Amino acid sequence: MMDPRQQSPFNALPPVVVALAVVIIGIELLFQAGTAGFIGGREAVGWRLGALRDWAVIDSVWAWMWENHAYPPRQVARIVAYPFLHGSMVHAAFVAVFVLAIGNAVAPVYPNLRLLLIFFGASIGGALVFLIFFDAASPLLGGYPGVYGLIGAFTYLTQRGLTRADPEKAFLLVGFLLAIQPVFGLVATQGFGWLPDWSADLGGAAAGYGLAIVLFPGALRRLRDRMRQR
Secondary structure (H helix, E strand, C coil): CCCHHHCCCCCCCCHHHHHHHHHHHHHHHHHHHHHHCCCCHHHHHHHHHHHHHHHCECHHHHHHHHHHCCCCHHHHCHHHHHHHCCCCHHHHHHHHHHHHHHHHHHCCCCCCHHHHHHHHHHHHHHHHHHHHHCCCCCCECCCHHHHHHHHHHHHHHHHCCCCCCCHHHHHHHHHHHHHHHHHHHHHHCHHHCCCCCHHHHHHHHHHHHHHHHHHCCCHHHHHHHHHHHC
16 A cells, blocks of 8 residues: 555546546536537437436436335436436536546555445545435535545545545535535536535445544454454
8 A cells, every 4th residue: 555645746647536537527528518509419409408307316316216106226326327427527626627627635554445435436426415404395416525525535534544635624624615515516517506415425425434433544444353352
């Protein structure tokens, strides 16, 4: 495991972090190209709305599944698909920048699969919090819950002294981003307006922090050893 404090900011970005950002921007570019009429013909104009209908986290869909005790895999997959759907290019760009910046900071300790587990685990945790505590007409979309999960992992590393950040101010990053989230929403989502997804962001941060503890190198082995001793 490489100490993040020894990492140069000019080192090559980890491939898994770049891949996440590329997929996020790539999907948004497809929507933009379709809306502009460059690809897909007339049907492409509705690609974004169709994708949100089919893949975003929608409260009414989950309410139906809960009431009918039916969980089709195609519908359950929404909780891992929605981080790749955004309201505009600006929305997607903000998320991609945060993924690159925060992902690069935590990837030395949580490489490859572990980083993906934190990102998607936080996305799932954020979606569940959103569905439980919000009766929202608007869908949950975008990668912010996953980003907040990475911030949660960064906070944990800071508390362990593995980053250059001040441990006392680590949690302030989450609070600051939550405070300015309405501004991000109004600017970035354009026609979708501000989406009341702060609960998903907070849930993502908590899930990311918890996963960072569990996935920290050697943590599972130490837990297993303790259980054997008992």
